[in-house]
Amino acid sequence: MQRIFWFLFTYRAFILFVLLEIFCGWLIVKNNAYQGAYFYNSSTRYTADVLKKTQEVKDYFGLKDVNRELAAENARLHQMYEQLALSKIAQQGSYKPDSALTQRFKFVAAKVIRSSTVSPRNTITIDKGTLDGIKPDMGVISPQGVVGKITACSEHFSVITSILHIDYRLSSQIKKNGSVGTVEWDGKNSQISAMRYVPRYVEVQAGDTVVTSSYNSVFPQGVLVGVIRKVSAAPSETAYDLTVQLATDFNRLSYVYVINNIYKEEQEILEKKNVPVESNTP
Amino acid sequence: MNGREFFLQAIYFVIYVGLQMVFVRNLVVFDVAFCFVYVAFILLLPLETDTVLLLLLSLITGLLVDSFYDTAGIHAAACVLMGYLRPWVIRIITPRGGYDQNLRISLDYMGTEWFFSYSLILIVFHHLALFLIEASQWSLVPLALLKTLCSSVFTWIMLIIIQYLFYRRR
CATH class of the missing domain: 2.40.10.340 (Rod shape-determining protein MreC, domain 1)
Known part of the structure; x- marks a missing residue:
């Protein structure tokens, strides 16, 4: 027993070091999960x-x-x-969206x-x-x-x-033809993101506008994401590799x-109930 | 650590962490060079500070800085590593004839050569740990190494300037 105490005392610095690092590791894992609820951050x-x-x-x-x-x-x-x-004048009498x-x-x-x-x-x-x-x-x-x-x-x-x-996935679409993809950031340049999963058969050019898609309940459809700057594709891939110049200047955000x-919850509950049948991309 | 010493260190803590939070936080050169001058608090603690106390102080400093950068745990982990390595580095670069009693760590007391190597080694370790944890992905490691290199030099120069300005023996 005495030897255990002696051991603990001699290596107390190392043991404490390991314990503290484990504690920090736990904090990091707990807080960097981007969906996870923070309990310790700058909104304190x-x-x-x-x-x-x-x-x-x-x-x-x-x-x-x-x-x-x-x-x-x-x-x-x-x-x-x-x-x-x-447009309201022109449209009178035709389709009436739900006022809510x-x-x-x-x-x-x-x-x-x-x-x-x-x-x-x-x-x-x-x-x-x-x-x-x-x-x-x-x-x-x-x-x-x-x-x-x-x-x-x-x-x-x-x-x-x-x-x-780097863990954020933004569902977006190319404005001119409506094809849907995902905008992801690679962690390097704050003005440039990548757009993935846009199929090769869709026609895409540099200069096309990228907006948020209707496939999420977080953003309204059609909020500007950025402009496509470079179109490339690996020969074996079925999807484009698109470089997007982001519209928001994060360095000067004020x-x-x-x-x-207000209908987010309602929409999500409904979507969870129904098994999606087919996607409606052309 | 006696009462007067404790009071002095508490003031250093407030000054360095406050400096980091209010001014230096916004100081980023070319998106790769950051200044984490708050590590000076841990670097400049008295030479004979007990390792256990050193580790705990490092943790507290790190957690406080984390809450401002929204990086829970990352700065704390790097600071604890630096606090643990500090006694080792001090032992390795012992000058001929050993250390005097109750010596304060500063550029003036310890000499240019000793202080330069001591601060640079520990700053590099701190920044390396910090940026590698932050990257946490193989594809981001080269960028993390570049950030480590630039930021270490930046922080180190800042530390030396502060030493020359405020720690001169009169």
């Missing part, structure tokens, strides 16, 4: 408060860009409004207080939380394009897993919109 109150204060100072230097982006978005929305108003469905997406504007683009698993912290109705699994977009998905919330803050995360799909 004190951490987020410090982040918010430092971001406030930084904001002054970015005001010009924020103004320009907001003005551009205003212009875009104005244009869309005009188009909608016109037309307003199924609610938007909450939030301010970014921390963002990273240089790690293989990037996250963003924003200054709105459960008190503003934000819950995990909601989609987040910016005026420029897709940003990511909420993974953790506290009362006043939330953490977003950005699409610049305001984002959290999307609340």
